[in-house]
Amino acid sequence: MDASDAGGQKGAARRARLRQYQEQLLERMQAARTSSGARAHQLGVEIGGVRYLLDLVEAGEIVPLPPLAAVPLTQPWYLGLANVRGSLLGVVDLARYLDPDALPAAAPAAGARLVTFAPGLAFPCALLVGRVVGLRHAADMTSEGGRLLDADGREWTPLSLAGLAREERFLQVAR
Template structure:
């Protein structure tokens, strides 16, 4: 009797269960006064702000390049990129590293980390605008009535605006 197909099926079920649990885990971050929820599957690492290599003639939201373990990451001021008021960075500021499968490397500076959350803690909110801005996938409210925005770093990295860092 061959048990290999049964074992593969059990592993596939376990993997799909693990993925659904992971997909509900989100990272809460603050960018200025705004709060965002980012899928843990889109964040490969969270690091303090390293020394950045300045790149001249680039968009104001593009802060430079960082060499992280041999990979060059373009570092973006997330607040400026989302056209929010850019807040100064401090000791609580961090860079979220993200790298979709197509080898695009992006780092996004946020003002502070608000911890790992579960989406079950939030209720979906109707957006004030009919169309959400690029990268914003959904809006949520927490138990205290504060608005949180679901943000996809992968969508931002693949956005045409993000790929054009040269100043026009």
């Protein structure tokens, strides 16, 4: 076996492990959606160093960051278009959207992912997330002063993708 065969096998094994992880996560997300407490489970993500909880009913797929096609004359927080399984999705840097005066973000880290909006929202968009933390259960958190805190005292901010898709400023990507 030559070096190219070994490299190809390693890449194939890595893709198989990633596919298996995604399938397991999808199964858990679907189970959470169909359970009686569908709103009790959220997907935890980190965006710009802030922890957010996304409703599983509103979140679609989690995909590795594909190449982005820049769109001229758009807002700095609109990163461009991504082809995800044959569908074009607008990609938004939420941290930059929420803080327009922030300096341009550095290149996305190796663990960066896209979280797409659920098909039921009929909004072809995805958020760039720095890290997917995993499923969180709201009942395990405490509410103090309008903040949600997990058992370790870390703060989480609920984020409604449906609400975001209705915001006038979010819909205006042109400069």
